[in-house]
Amino acid sequence: MTEFIVQTINGFTLAGVIFLVSSGFTLIFGVMRVTSLMHGAVFLLGGYVAYSVIGALHNFFWGLAAGTVAMGALGLLVERGLLPLLRHSEFAELLATLGLVFVIDDVSLAIWGGNPLNITLPGVLNDSTTLPFHGIVYPNERFFILGVSVVVAVALYALLRRTRVGAIIRAGVDDREMVSALGINVRVVFSAVFVLGTALAGFAGVLGVPVVGLAPGNDVTILLLALAVVVIGGLGSYEGALLGSVIIALADVYGTAYFPAVSYSVLFIPLVVVLLVRPQGLLGRRSMA
Amino acid sequence: MTTAPTPDAAPPPDAAPGTPATSADGEPPALEVTGLSRRFGGLFALRDVTLSVPAGARFGIIGPNGAGKTTLFNVLSGELRPTSGTIAMNGRNITRLSPPRRAALGLGRTFQITRLFTDLTVRENLTLAIGGLSRSKLQMLRPWRSYRSQQRRAGELAASFGLGDRLDLRPAELSHGELRELEVLLALAADPAVLLLDEPAAGLSPAERVDIQELITRLPASLTVVVIEHDMNVLREVVDELAVLHLGELVTQGATEQVQRDPAVREIYLGSGDAGSGGGAGGGSAGSSGAGAKRDADAEGAGEQ
Amino acid sequence: MMPGSDARRKILATTDKTAGPLAGLAALVVIAIFLLSGTYLSTVFEDVLIYAIAAMGLDFLGGYGGLVSLGQAGFLGLGAYGVAIAEVHGFGPWAAVGIAFGVVLGAAAVTGFVAVRVSGITYVITTLAIGQIMWGLSYQWTSMTGGDNGIPVTTMPSIGSFTLSNQQDVEVTTLVVFLVVLVLLMLMVRSPFGLSLQGMKSNERRLRALGYQTAVQRYLGCVVATTLAGLAGILYVFANFLISPSALEFSQDGFLVLMVILGGMGSIWGPVLGSVVIVLFQQEVSIYVSRWQTLMGAVFIAAVVYTPGGIAGLLRAAHRVLHRVTLGRLGDAARQEPAVSPASGGDVL
Numbered sequence: 001m002t003e004f005i006v007q008t009i010n011g012f013t014l015a016g017v018i019f020l021v022s023s024g025f026t027l028i029f030g031v032m033r034v035t036s037l038m039h040g041a042v043f044l045l046g047g048y049v050a051y052s053v054i055g056a057l058h059n060f061f062w063g064l065a066a067g068t069v070a071m072g073a074l075g076l077l078v079e080r081g082l083l084p085l086l087r088h089s090e091f092a093e094l095l096a097t098l099g100l101v102f103v104i105d106d107v108s109l110a111i112w113g114g115n116p117l118n119i120t121l122p123g124v125l126n127d128s129t130t131l132p133f134h135g136i137v138y139p140n141e142r143f144f145i146l147g148v149s150v151v152v153a154v155a156l157y158a159l160l161r162r163t164r165v166g167a168i169i170r171a172g173v174d175d176r177e178m179v180s181a182l183g184i185n186v187r188v189v190f191s192a193v194f195v196l197g198t199a200l201a202g203f204a205g206v207l208g209v210p211v212v213g214l215a216p217g218n219d220v221t222i223l224l225l226a227l228a229v230v231v232i233g234g235l236g237s238y239e240g241a242l243l244g245s246v247i248i249a250l251a252d253v254y255g256t257a258y259f260p261a262v263s264y265s266v267l268f269i270p271l272v273v274v275l276l277v278r279p280q281g282l283l284g285r286r287s288m289a
Numbered sequence: 290m291t292t293a294p295t296p297d298a299a300p301p302p303d304a305a306p307g308t309p310a311t312s313a314d315g316e317p318p319a320l321e322v323t324g325l326s327r328r329f330g331g332l333f334a335l336r337d338v339t340l341s342v343p344a345g346a347r348f349g350i351i352g353p354n355g356a357g358k359t360t361l362f363n364v365l366s367g368e369l370r371p372t373s374g375t376i377a378m379n380g381r382n383i384t385r386l387s388p389p390r391r392a393a394l395g396l397g398r399t400f401q402i403t404r405l406f407t408d409l410t411v412r413e414n415l416t417l418a419i420g421g422l423s424r425s426k427l428q429m430l431r432p433w434r435s436y437r438s439q440q441r442r443a444g445e446l447a448a449s450f451g452l453g454d455r456l457d458l459r460p461a462e463l464s465h466g467e468l469r470e471l472e473v474l475l476a477l478a479a480d481p482a483v484l485l486l487d488e489p490a491a492g493l494s495p496a497e498r499v500d501i502q503e504l505i506t507r508l509p510a511s512l513t514v515v516v517i518e519h520d521m522n523v524l525r526e527v528v529d530e531l532a533v534l535h536l537g538e539l540v541t542q543g544a545t546e547q548v549q550r551d552p553a554v555r556e557i558y559l560g561s562g563d564a565g566s567g568g569g570a571g572g573g574s575a576g577s578s579g580a581g582a583k584r585d586a587d588a589e590g591a592g593e594q
Numbered sequence: 595m596m597p598g599s600d601a602r603r604k605i606l607a608t609t610d611k612t613a614g615p616l617a618g619l620a621a622l623v624v625i626a627i628f629l630l631s632g633t634y635l636s637t638v639f640e641d642v643l644i645y646a647i648a649a650m651g652l653d654f655l656g657g658y659g660g661l662v663s664l665g666q667a668g669f670l671g672l673g674a675y676g677v678a679i680a681e682v683h684g685f686g687p688w689a690a691v692g693i694a695f696g697v698v699l700g701a702a703a704v705t706g707f708v709a710v711r712v713s714g715i716t717y718v719i720t721t722l723a724i725g726q727i728m729w730g731l732s733y734q735w736t737s738m739t740g741g742d743n744g745i746p747v748t749t750m751p752s753i754g755s756f757t758l759s760n761q762q763d764v765e766v767t768t769l770v771v772f773l774v775v776l777v778l779l780m781l782m783v784r785s786p787f788g789l790s791l792q793g794m795k796s797n798e799r800r801l802r803a804l805g806y807q808t809a810v811q812r813y814l815g816c817v818v819a820t821t822l823a824g825l826a827g828i829l830y831v832f833a834n835f836l837i838s839p840s841a842l843e844f845s846q847d848g849f850l851v852l853m854v855i856l857g858g859m860g861s862i863w864g865p866v867l868g869s870v871v872i873v874l875f876q877q878e879v880s881i882y883v884s885r886w887q888t889l890m891g892a893v894f895i896a897a898v899v900y901t902p903g904g905i906a907g908l909l910r911a912a913h914r915v916l917h918r919v920t921l922g923r924l925g926d927a928a929r930q931e932p933a934v935s936p937a938s939g940g941d942v943l
Contacts, residue, residue, distance in 0.1 A: 035715050035718070035719070082895070082899075085899045086898070086899065090714070090715055091662070091714070091715070091718075092898050092899075092902070094715060094718060095851070095855060095894075095898045096895050096898045096899065098848055098851065098894075099852075099891045099892070099894040099895035099898065100891065100895065101848070101891070102845070102848065102887050102888070102890060102891030102894070103887070103888050103891035103892060103895075105887070106885055106887035106888040106891065107885075107888055110884070110885060110888075220843075220844045220845075223844075224722070224723075224726055224844070227719055227722070227723070228723070231719060231723075260734060261734050261735045261736065261737070262730070262731065262734060262735065263730075263734065264726070264729075264730030264733065264734055265726075265727040265728075265730035265731050265734070267730075268723040268724070268726050268727045268730070269727065271719075271720075271723045272708075272720055272723050272724060272727070275711075275712055275716055275719065275720045275723070276707075276708060276711045276712065276720070366803060368799070368802075368803075387802070387807070388802040388803050389802050389803075389804075389805045389806055389807045389808075390807075392802075392803060392804055392805035393805050397803075398803050400799075400800065400803075404797050404799060404800040405796075405797065405800070406792070406793045406796040406797050406800065406801075407796055407797070408792060408795070408796045408860075409789075409792060409793065409796060413789060413792075413793075416786075416789060417789055417790060417793045417801065417804060417806075418804050420786050420789075420790070421801075421804035421805035421806055422805045425786050426786050426787065426790055426806065427786070427787055427810065427814075428785055428786050428787060429781070429782050429785045429787045429788070429814075430778075430781045430782065430785055431781075431785055431786075432781070432784040432785060433784065433785060433786045433788075433789050434784070436786070475800070475804065476803075478804075479804060479805060
């Protein structure tokens, strides 16, 4: 029972991290129809950047900010520098971001090496708390990660639902022609969404280090988890990403704990089933073909 | 007159003196549409349409933009399922058949926005069209060029439309008029019994329009031709029977001259500013009707998923 | 058009027709020399041919039919693990090959339905997920697959003195299988079925209106593509004496797509060229350039951006330009050809 409770808390912590990554992925896809396969690599690179900044400044929060801003800047670079060369072909965009995965991974390997690294959270965050039931001792950093994820999720929700920018983004998901017909500068909206998406991935990459670690190969795992999340939740859907994150994260931790031989594979079976039966996802409205 | 005609299996009694709706010898009509409706969400794109197209007819379906013409076309060709109603071709119920099955039964169609195989040459386009109903289409190990009779037919078809020296070009290298001709040729290649033409003159210059009109007139007499148009001027010369759609409903069906004189029809056209006698409405509205068709296609794409 | 130009055009057309096969033959001779040279390069070219088989399969459905798989390495792994696991369970090498091929065919028959259901980006993601399921099993299902260490294969099939434990015999076998696949695919892309695959990529809606049940095209195309990946896997395990999860990794799926894109989609020679380039990158350039993956990624992005037709497209464009220059000299300037009409792969991109 104790084990199960711990796994469940782990699941929600992981869900928080995955949600941060997938919400960016799903926004980029929903608004721009770009399948950004580099999203996992951005996640990893964000963590690495933060690692170096923390090493230099000895402050976790500067690292968090640096990872986020750096990945936002990378997003801007890609969105302004590379995507315009691709003639709006969804397939070319997918391939070009795949090419970037190879580049980013290799550069990261050159700078930060192949061994797993770690980021320690400061002060009280690095301690543990004994929970009032079953005497469970649980690390504070994970509660912190979960809390921050929730705050960001709420902020993102508010941005999408309560602000003019959010209204434009949502309109962009539903009907891109309408947005340009309204005289809104779609170029700016696209750049903003792409930057927001990659910055979220970088942010998650820093925040997620205590949960998923900081090592080569994590990028693919995270990319695939994000893909599973947004496909199951419906590409382009915020609520879908939220629901999908919880489903996938819980499936991952329970699977790893109880069915270690097949836990990874089992994650992708629902993804395949959803794609075959309901390609627009559980909460998605539009098909993505 | 804007109320829908009651669904009626028998040919409409007002179906034009002079042009038999159903031939007297009891041969079934080439196309018979009964009580056909198609809803998108809460909107009726088609409501209770009943039509009968006699075999060998030159039949026009006309209506202003948004009348439901393209929806009707897509339902007839099988790309959209009707919400209710039936479609029969030569007496056989085809309501539930997929586009390829309908094609196999002799239904050919063209597309308003030219839909060619843009990566392939004219010869390859025609070969695909000719092979669509042959058993050779799943042959994997024999070159398609070695099917002599099909290749001869491709050459003949191209030559008959003056495209004989264009066989090795790709669509991007053809003129707009040639593309429209190739569009029709692809539909003709499989020797259909019924040919549906979706706004064949859309976006063409006046001279090219005449070419398309001639092309339609030259089609074999045994072929039943159904043409959709929003511009009455294109149709007047080439069809002998007309059906008028407005807001998804059938307004009237009958001989061309008779329909043109119909006050209800005049009102629809004059009222919507798309005068039946004026040719000026062509360009601009052709564009917007193209957009409408695109939206139809999107809706149907989502439906298919 | 000048009266004499037709005859000249005919001569040009004949040289065109012979140029391709001649170049191919020359390439084959070069490959065969390297392959059978018994040097280090012979194992490199063995890998080239094995990956070329999988890449050609990928291109058959992707480049011709428009359904690009990002899970092809998973099926390569399936073929390889099929042999290895069967041998672990006491089957003889020939039986193991038979079992592996049966498993691959079965998997292909099931995967075919995926191709029937989804298109475009959705197909890419679905196949990626399927590939990852395979990788996950190979990595985590330790009792069956040996986990990270993989399974060594020690018993090789043999006929008389011809045995796959002999390096040279493996090379000959690989070359023969490669050639058979190459010829079969060349026949297929020229067949009515191959033409209909191209029609499907170009305009599926039209193809259906012409009477093609395109589900059949999708299904058969996917079965061919998947089977070739599995076949490559069976060869892989005998060439490497080992199969481990690293052969099924996401990056391997990526490499196969890279081969097709870089070489040229929608051409049978393209993936072979791509395989030569990528394998040389992996095994040769990596010796001299430590950041070879960065270089490869950059080259790949450049290919996606600037030459959607890949190397094959570039060669074709160069040939066309050459052709035009020659024709121009013949005084036939009337014939207009687009300077660089996108090679058939262009429209996907």
